[in-house]
């Protein structure tokens with residue numbers, strides 16, 4: 001059986017392919033590292049215990065350093081020509097900050113398409129704290145950036161965040177499932193106009209608008225999302 005190949009421009013944003021055995025293990029390691037970070041916050045241990053933990057952490061880091069890293073240039077080279085392996089696609093997606101399941105900097109936040117809406121969900125622990133007991137506003141900005149970028153799944157073209165406007169309406173609690181949703185407002189040449197909301201239970205805590213700018217060429221709706229074009233705008 002021939003192996004499935006992956007193209008960079010067809011990878012869904014913020015979602016990873018089925019994990020390989022290596023990726024399953026990377027994810028478990030990331031979960032342990034995040035759990036360790038959670039434990040470190042206000043850890044009530046004495047100086048000698050902390051020195052011992054530091055030595056153990058240093059030894060682990062030195063072991064990890066002995067492995068090196070898969071080359072980003074080679075991975076991107078294969079993916080951009082549509083010849084990426086599943087592991088290449090995983091290497092790109094599963095370390096995304098906040099949403100990548102193999103990143104120790106991720107709750108993780110999960111992202112998916114639900115019809116014409118991008119949805120997200122995350123539970124932020126104490127490492128993500130801003131005000132006491134609440135999620136840091138900058139973390140929410142990052143979460144919105146990831147979420148809103150995923151509206152590019154509706155279009156051909158890929159670009160970067162140009163503008164992100166955020167209004168914090170109410171504090172967002174830690175250790176609570178937080179829900180996110182984003183919608184495409186309109187396309188204008190190389191620009192994609194997006195809006196988003198954040199909810200804790202029934203309370204909307206944040207609203208946002210943003211503009212994504214395509215790296216090259218105009219954004220176009222993918223065929224299956226052509227209905228998202230306003231009546232006066234061609235798909």
Ligand SMILES: CCCCCCCCCCCCCC(=O)SCCNC(=O)CCNC(=O)[C@H](O)C(C)(C)COP(=O)(O)OP(=O)(O)OC[C@H]1O[C@@H](n2cnc3c(N)ncnc32)[C@H](O)[C@@H]1OP(=O)(O)O
Nearest residue numbers: 080145149158159160161162163189190191211213214215
């Ligand atoms: C091969 C791989 C490609 C990969 C691609 C990305 C992968 C993503 C990876 C994941 C990333 C994760 C997320 C991240 O972390 S993304 C990282 C955070 N974002 C950035 O670093 C972006 C930095 N800015 C730039 O690189 C340039 O300024 C960009 C590329 C944005 C535009 O510079 P460029 O010279 O190309 O554009 P232009 O001047 O010809 O203008 C074109 C049109 O756009 C309008 N405009 C311009 N700027 C803005 C703005 N800031 N807001 C709103 N609109 C803007 C402009 O008025 C004009 O409109 P119009 O007059 O035609 O109506």
